[in-house]
Amino acid sequence: MFREGTFDSLRSLLERSAAASGNRRRKSVRDSRIRPGYLPRMHAGFITLIGRPNAGKSTLLNAVLGQKISIISAKPQTTRNRILGIYNGEGVQIIMVDTPGLHQAKGRLNRAMVGVATDSLQDVDAVCWVLDASGPAHRIASGSLPSKILTKAESRVLALIERSNVEKVSIALNKIDLLSRNALLPLIAALSERLPNAEIVPISALKNGSDKFSGGVDRLLTVWKGHIPESPALYPTDQVTDVSERFVVSELIREKIFNLTRQEIPYAVAVEIEKFSEEAREGKPPLFHIMARIMVERDSQKGILIGKQGSSLKRIGTLARKDIEPMLGAPVFLQLHVSVAPKWTENPSLLRELGYES
Numbered sequence: 001m002f003r004e005g006t007f008d009s010l011r012s013l014l015e016r017s018a019a020a021s022g023n024r025r026r027k028s029v030r031d032s033r034i035r036p037g038y039l040p041r042m043h044a045g046f047i048t049l050i051g052r053p054n055a056g057k058s059t060l061l062n063a064v065l066g067q068k069i070s071i072i073s074a075k076p077q078t079t080r081n082r083i084l085g086i087y088n089g090e091g092v093q094i095i096m097v098d099t100p101g102l103h104q105a106k107g108r109l110n111r112a113m114v115g116v117a118t119d120s121l122q123d124v125d126a127v128c129w130v131l132d133a134s135g136p137a138h139r140i141a142s143g144s145l146p147s148k149i150l151t152k153a154e155s156r157v158l159a160l161i162e163r164s165n166v167e168k169v170s171i172a173l174n175k176i177d178l179l180s181r182n183a184l185l186p187l188i189a190a191l192s193e194r195l196p197n198a199e200i201v202p203i204s205a206l207k208n209g210s211d212k213f214s215g216g217v218d219r220l221l222t223v224w225k226g227h228i229p230e231s232p233a234l235y236p237t238d239q240v241t242d243v244s245e246r247f248v249v250s251e252l253i254r255e256k257i258f259n260l261t262r263q264e265i266p267y268a269v270a271v272e273i274e275k276f277s278e279e280a281r282e283g284k285p286p287l288f289h290i291m292a293r294i295m296v297e298r299d300s301q302k303g304i305l306i307g308k309q310g311s312s313l314k315r316i317g318t319l320a321r322k323d324i325e326p327m328l329g330a331p332v333f334l335q336l337h338v339s340v341a342p343k344w345t346e347n348p349s350l351l352r353e354l355g356y357e358s
């Protein structure tokens with residue numbers, strides 16, 4: 001089911017992204033395959049993945065693509081931007097729009113994140129609500145009334161979908177590896193009563209293919225194919241995302257910080273790439289020199305991030321480099337430094353500079 005050759009260096013694919021964005025709708029599979037008397041049918045369109053933080057939206061996007069484009073963590077509010085993941089299959093191009101989790105936003109950065117998610121419901125062909133099924137299943141098992149199966153926050157996502165003008169709706173009932181099979185049916189029944197036109201597909205984005213109810217993501221792709229219109233490909237068919245290589249590098253560094261630090265630190269951090277250069281080497285792959293600034297809000301956070309004799313920062317750098325090198329297909333010399341930008345999460349010009357506000 002996964003795209004062929006996806007484990008090739010992401011670099012070559014990303015490199016084409018910028019150039020390719022100007023070519024939208026110009027070159028398509030249909031154009032190159034037209035035979036007299038035979039017009040192959042192609043479906044292409046946009047599907048927004050929406051849901052609560054931590055539901056597994058980014059994990060799902062990566063599972064469909066078979067490679068990591070969007071970062072993941074066990075902490076909520078990991079994704080901060082709109083990120084496209086382009087799935088190219090037989091006769092279909094599904095452009096998934098990963099979004100930040102919907103939450104009651106306090107503060108400017110969080111409001112911007114929620115704004116990105118709600119705006120992503122405009123001008124798309126379909127929406128997929130990614131719902132962590134383990135919570136509602138647990139509430140069913142403990143005898144909750146049908147009206148209490150969804151939390152208020154989950155009901156708000158549902159209301160947002162209902163208010164949007166998007167007609168084609170699917171629900172990816174995620175994390176089914178965490179529940180027993182007999183919890184599924186009552187949950188599906190309850191959800192189909194609330195959203196009668198939605199197609200509900202139980203999946204495990206994390207364990208797709210290996211879990212006890214494997215195959216869910218395949219079924220979801222089939223549903224999505226029916227939700228997008230007949231159209232030539234909207235992006236070149238070897239393109240997997242719209243984000244730049246620099247962006248993915250900064251996100252991979254931020255992911256390590258999310259995974260290695262606690263409390264408020266992950267939420268006080270932004271990563272900015274200051275230098276990104278390639279040194280050509282005779283008979284060898286190039287060497288990348290990357291310098292990134294990790295921005296925090298307070299001195300105390302800077303101390304924690306750096307750690308004793310720089311140990312914490314070193315660990316972040318080592319883990320990030322392990323992910324960046326295969327992506328670029330070349331060795332990387334990665335330098336990280338930490339600086340304090342008081343209240344950057346409330347600062348409009350910094351938020352704009354970091355790409356969190358437009």
Ligand SMILES: Nc1nc2c(ncn2[C@@H]2O[C@H](COP(=O)(O)OP(=O)(O)OP(=O)(O)O)[C@@H](O)[C@H]2O)c(=O)[nH]1
Nearest residue numbers: 053054055056057058059074077078079101205206
């Ligand atoms: N057990 C289980 N865990 C999963 C599954 N899918 C995702 N997760 C875990 O759920 C957590 C959140 O996943 P993400 O993909 O970052 O969730 P998200 O919806 O993108 O979250 P935000 O970016 O914060 O909105 C991670 O720890 C994932 O490993 C699944 O199918 N089963």
Ligand SMILES: [Mg+2]
Nearest residue numbers: 057058078079
């Ligand atoms: Mg995410």
